[in-house]
Amino acid sequence: MSLQFSDITAARARIAPHIKRTPVLTNEALDAELDAQLFFKCENLQAMGAFKARGAANAIFALSDADAAHGVVTHSSGNHGAAVARAAQRRGIPGYIVMPNNAPQTKVRNVESYRGKVVFCAPTMTAREETCARIAAETGAVLVHPFDNYDVMAGQGTATLELLEDTPGLDLILCPVGGGGLLCGTAVAAKGVRRAIRIVGVEPELGDDVAQSFRAKKRITIPTAPTIADGLRTSSTGEKNLPLILKHVDDVVTVSEDAIVAAMREIWERLKIVIEPSCAVPFAAIRAGKVDVTGKKVGLILTGGNVDLDQLPWQKL
């Protein structure tokens, strides 16, 4: 079993009542500067403020009634947690959310607003997984992994189906990479529509586990990294993700912290939208010259907009 294009079209139908079709934004001045056409898929404007609403809704509504009866549990630096809480609330089952104790307050409140039951743990992958396993054992809740899960990946890929409908003829799609759930969904969706679309994942240099794994062709685990892109602080991609990445993704590149902050600010200023640092990463790759977009039609997935408005990274407070 793996992730197929048909899983993504099925996910689209399944989650339609639970998510928004988000707009695609363009900027004429930016296009003129770059001699390219950029299309920003605004998942920061998605329900609960991130694309994660898609994957969680797909995974949770795909469960049988018997499997769903005791609820769901997950671990998340924030947006996936809120997404699972929201989908569980909509299905009328308990949602247990394991969060690292350094998660931003905005993201904790977001989870709680959907009646998610928050359980804090140490900010390590080991602590998260152990806490999840304990809750699953105690309650019978089903684990909805943030990325190492085909239903989650299929849900995330639905954003790309919409993007390609709204902007046919894309040459290239750039997407941020944390664990690789979005990257796998994006790649399978795009290649299913048109094989020639190039797919490039972009990671912070401080969290380059997938870039390393892509080059080594095996899963590499790194220490949890303090990148400002808090949604991308993963130690390694998933067992199910790496084969899909190696099969469908054309390249994975990395960007510096400074480039991420500058790109985030530029998107706020020019596109007039609030994005979190994690989704500035692909635009940072363009500005840093890590990806050549000259003469190309380029899609960028903007993944989320949950930030603390009192602590903006370009301000020294």
Added chain:
Amino acid sequence: MSLQFSDITAARARIAPHIKRTPVLTNEALDAELDAQLFFKCENLQAMGAFKARGAANAIFALSDADAAHGVVTHSSGNHGAAVARAAQRRGIPGYIVMPNNAPQTKVRNVESYRGKVVFCAPTMTAREETCARIAAETGAVLVHPFDNYDVMAGQGTATLELLEDTPGLDLILCPVGGGGLLCGTAVAAKGVRRAIRIVGVEPELGDDVAQSFRAKKRITIPTAPTIADGLRTSSTGEKNLPLILKHVDDVVTVSEDAIVAAMREIWERLKIVIEPSCAVPFAAIRAGKVDVTGKKVGLILTGGNVDLDQLPWQKL
């Protein structure tokens, strides 16, 4: 002569190549809290970052070749200036922009990026008008007034045609009021589609010239007000605007500075978009209880997103 519904449908066709169809955003949590359905028409995502792109494009492309030959001139606290500069650039004629010397740097740069010729003057309506008149006399440029102009009003009204197509059945539309150009366009467009739609203008208490004029049924001039809503710092509505306002607008209400800042921040945080203080004013009226939205479908025009990201009004720097 006055402003007719047919002027707005004609404007829509005229400016279609020069503007964007902007998205309408909703927020499920906000709707649940307010027991209402709010539809935010995102003109902050318009070309050059404000609805003003519409009115300026309509006025400038409506000119005959002979009238347009020597260019156009206007005065503006910023967004209308950028809009005139942009439309003039697209038509290939000179655009002279008279700006108050206290205009935000972001707005000055915005005008210059469209090759507008900026001329600074004192921040009073008298100084602006005199400078405009001098330039018109010296160059033969045609004045494109920011609001006291039927073609400008017709262009601004096109946003409401789109809003009503995307969200049929609105009970109420709220829009910010500076000089009244947007309010007139909005009211004539909405009443032309459906007479029963209620139209309410919202002004800062510190710049309540239109609220006063609405009650007095005559044009009242007030001292230029230091409201944070810098797009709404007008001393009086236009000669052409007041009769339209009295005929088509149902009410004009006012909000405090604190309510504007709180509403601005809430929209950034919940809708994930960057808006300038001027367009937080209608949502502020809802939060302040100045407009009852219970059980209603409500449209709000978000007018622009040009702000200085280093100086956010909720931060004490």
